[in-house]
Amino acid sequence: MEIKIQIEKLKISFGNIEVLKGVSINVYKNRITGFMGPAGSGKSTLISAVNRMIDYEENVKIEGKIYIDDIDVINDDIEGVSLRRQIGTVFAVPIPLPRSVYDNIAYGPRLKGITEKSKLDIIVEDSLKKAFLWGEMKDRLNISALKLSGGQQQRLCLARSLALKPEIILLDEPCSGLDPISTAKIEDALSGLKNEYTIILVSNNTKQIARISDYSAFFYMGEMIEYGTTEKIFTNPSEKRTEDYLSGKFG
Amino acid sequence: MRVNPRFIDKIVKLGLNAQAFFTVGILIVIVATICFKGFPYINFEFVFSSPEDMGRRGGIFPSIIGTILLVMLSILLATPLGVGTAIYLTEYTKESRFTKIIRFGVESLAGIPSILYGLFGFIFFVIKLKMGWSLLAGVLTITIMILPTIIRTSEEAIKSVPRNLRLVSYSLSATKWETVTKVVIPSAAPGILTGVMLSIGRAVGETAAVIFTMGSSLRFPASLMDSGRTMAVHFYILAREGISMEKAYATSLILVLSILLVNIIAYYIMNRVISKYS
Amino acid sequence: MIKKYRFNKEHLVRAILTVFALSSLLFLFLIFIFILFEGLPLFLKIGLNKIILGFKWAPTKDSFGIFPMVVSSFLVTFGALVIGAPLGLSCAIYLSEYSGKKTKMFLKPALELLAGIPSVVYGFLGVIYIVPLVRNYLGGSGFSLLSTSIVLGVMILPTIISISFDAIVSVPKTYREGSFAMGATKWQTIYKVIIPSAKSGILASFILGMGRAIGETMAVIMIAGNALKIPTSILDPLRTLTGNIALELAYATGDHRLSLFSTGVVLLVIIMILNYIANFGIKRKVLK
Incomplete structure (x- = not known):
């Protein structure tokens, strides 16, 4: 199986606090990999290093390597912006830009220099379809994105990151604020996307990870405790702490 | 008790x-x-004709044009400079000794009274740079004078744009400048505009800094190098030299009305922003 | 495959914005340099004492004493504060503690408008209303320290009100609730808890108000009478530093012109000291 992201001995600290203590993990291409763990386990920090959004935090120190394909995005000479052209990100809270649904989705493509209306129309439709939002939105593309419901907004955010035509999608607890129905819609969308994209799903919801991810990793206190196929992790974990976490003893 | x-x-x-x-x-x-x-x-003739006999008779049309030219050109220069500075301070640097020095400079400029701007504009633009009493010297002096107001209001407005919007923009592969132009400035625009409006009000009413740089010629300023007289300066001369009380009152009415109008627009914009975010 | 794109425009933008930000410093520097450059030579030639402490102002006859003007500037500033400070502070307290939402919606724009009225208009109305009032009821010409103080007192109201209002509003709600819980009345709470907590902000508002009063020019020229001696009563006319510059700059030449820049230097130093106290001595404490 092809490796898309290879993380080697990644250490990250904010000031004096070490949030990642030397994590190594391989993320496979065109699979959904779930990162789970209690709050403060370092899983969100890890993906913010992958898309280098961590550059916008203060007092950060990073050691180690993150290879995406052949490029070490931590040490090689590559700009964060360049990286994010090719990596989509969805945050925990849906954050629509204060503009129309259409303009939200066209935001990324326009940055890439695509200005032709016909091309943008296709991208918008395509992205919305992939995020299972086209049916609800096709006649309302020009309304403000702020008027959508929370679940719709989050799917819009997913569509918006798909519009960049990325190779990788990072989702940071994308369903934490959503109701079960909206959550199910997002999960359906993600399952449909994995043939084309490498997806990392960070979640504190173990059931969600179990439902849709192919591989699962358990993080605790800045370390990766266990990693394997979802089936293996959930049915026969080799670490006691993984078992305790999955059975709800802490988290 | x-x-x-x-x-x-x-x-x-x-x-x-x-x-x-x-x-x-x-x-x-x-x-x-x-x-x-x-x-x-106040009548049509007063607004649209030239003054005669030092302003005893006739209207104030050249002063209205002089005021508009002075204010518009100053705003055109000061707005990009001020907003640019505010963007630099909020988006492009962290708080450091350097930003502290710049902020000190802005605060100091804000505290300098207009007569000292007049004194400076007179010696620097009018005398040393040989511009003479001219629209250009007036514009440059007023630009520096209103700059701190625009910087401070823009900075406040830019700071109030939620950080999340910036992060989303970055996550969608926008560069810093793209984020500033496409997300930050549009969201901060009403606040910035309010600052611009306040600056317009200040420039319209300014006398001390204008009279020694733009001069007080009663003719139309036909070029940047011509002297001219703003409404405020005209009013000052009419009132102080006792030329005509009637014309002084009429001029002051137009002056105050235009400032009132600018204030109302600023207030309207500000209220719209407040209601939008709450 | 991941590709590397370059964004060179960013560096250019950063460079331009840095220059923009530096421009404010450049302007401040230019203002200082040119006013000092013109104003200092006379201090060296005539002597600091003879200018700042000299009583006689006859610039065409080589007498450049501006002591009466320094004194007068401080007198009108003090007078303005005597009138503006209590009134302004009361308004700020009223706005934050007593006024309803509707009154506030009406008062705040009114105050902003008051701040927006040009100083020449204040001067003019001072001549129309205050000067005759003083002349008719108290005597003298009416162009006096008292009239000037009244007009300046009104002019600095918006500054005092808005800054002390901000200071009072930023006093934490818990302070108020604590005081009410102890059975204090509203006024006792304001007097014993709120004003002491907002003290430094209120002080800053007074000092910035002073800065505005001492720098005010056109209104002062119109009302002060511009006489060249130290006023001995509040009904005497006087000439301020700012007035001195504005009255004579248009026609002064040679040493006479330089002496006006010397006047400007003195004014600049006073203003910078006031601003420094207000911005960096007091405001900073408020923020912490």
């Missing part, structure tokens, strides 16, 4: 009420005086 504190409370409330309405009363007296005394002398 000890006075009942509840009784004192009532007296104080009454006193504070009276003082607040006294302050409003001052404003009403000012506006009412100017309106009642100025209104009878």
Whole structure:
């Protein structure tokens, strides 16, 4: 199986606090990999290093390597912006830009220099379809994105990151604020996307990870405790702490 | 005998009420005086004709044009400079010794009284750079004078744009400048505009800094190197030299009305922003 | 495959914005340099004492004493504060503690408008209303320290009100609730808890108001009478530093012109000291 992201001995600290203590993990291409763990386990920090959004935090120190394909995005000479052209990100809270649904989705493509209306129309439709939002939105593309419901907004955010035509999608607890129905819609969308994209799903919801991810990793206190196929992790974990976490003893 | 504190409370409330309405009363007296005394002398001819006999007769049209030219050109220069500085301070640097020095500079500029701007504009632009009393010297002086207001209001407006919007923009592969132009400035625009409006108001009413840089020629400023007279300067000369009380009142009415208009627009914009974010 | 894109425009933008930000410093520097450059030579030639402490101002006859003007500037500033400070502070307290939402919606724009009225208009109305009032009821010409103080007192109201209002509003709600819980009346709470907590902000508002009063020019020229001696009563006319510059700059030449820049230097130093106290001595404490 092809490796898309290879993380080697990644250490990250904010000031004096070490949030990642030397994590190594391989993320496979065109699979959904779930990162789970209690709050403060370092899983969100890890993906913010992958898309280098961590550059916008203060007092950060990073050691180690993150290879995406052949490029070490931590040490090689590559700009964060360049990286994010090719990596989509969805945050925990849906954050629509204060503009129309259409303009939200066209935001990324326009940055890439695509200005032709016909091309943008296709991208918008395509992205919305992939995020299972086209049916609800096709006649309302020009309304403000702020008027959508929370679940719709989050799917819009997913569509918006798909519009960049990325190779990788990072989702940071994308369903934490959503109701079960909206959550199910997002999960359906993600399952449909994995043939084309490498997806990392960070979640504190173990059931969600179990439902849709192919591989699962358990993080605790800045370390990766266990990693394997979802089936293996959930049915026969080799670490006691993984078992305790999955059975709800802490988290 | 000890006075009942509840009784004192009532007296104080009454006193504070009276003082607040006294302050409003001052404003009403000012506006009412100017309106009642100025209104009878305002007509089409006054607004659209040139002054004659030092302003004793005729209108103030050249002064209106002079004011508009001075204010518009100053705003055109000061807005990009001020907003750019605010963007630099909020988006492109972290708080450091360097930003502290710049902020100190801005605060200091804001505190300098207009007569010193006049003195500086006179020696630097008019004399040393040989511009003479001219529209250009006036514009450059006023630009520097209103710059701190624009920087400070823009900075406030930019700071109030939620950080999340910036992060989303970055996550969608926008560069810093793309984020600033596409997300930050549009969201901060009403606040920035309010600052611009306040600066317009200040420039329209300014006298000391204008009279020694732009001069007080009664003719139309036909080029940047021509002297001209703004409404405020014209009003000052009419009133101080006792040339014509009627014309002075009429001029002051137009002056105050235009400032009132600018203030109302600024207030309207600000309220719209407040209602949008709450 | 991940590709590397370059964004060179960013560096250019950063460079331009840095220059923009530096421009404010450049302007401040230019203002200082040119006013000092013109104003200092006379201090060296005539002597600091003879200018700042000299009583006689006859610039065409080589007498450049501006002591009466320094004194007068401080007198009108003090007078303005005597009138503006209590009134302004009361209004700020009223606005934050007593006024309803509707009154506030009406008062705040009124105050902003008061701040927006040009100083020449204040001067003019001072001549129309205050000067005759003083002349008729108290005597003298009416162009006096008292009239000037009254007009300046009104002019600095918006500054005092808005800054002390901000200071009072930023006093934490818990302070108020605590005081009410102890059975204090509203006024006792304001007097014993709120004003002491907002002290430094209120002080800053007074000092910035002073800065505005001492720098005010056109209104002062119109009302002060511009006489060249130290006023001995509040009904005497006087000439301020700012007035001195504005009255004579248009026609002064040679040493006479330089002496006006010397006047400007003195004014600049006073203003910078006031601003420094207000911005960096007091405001900073408020923020912490």
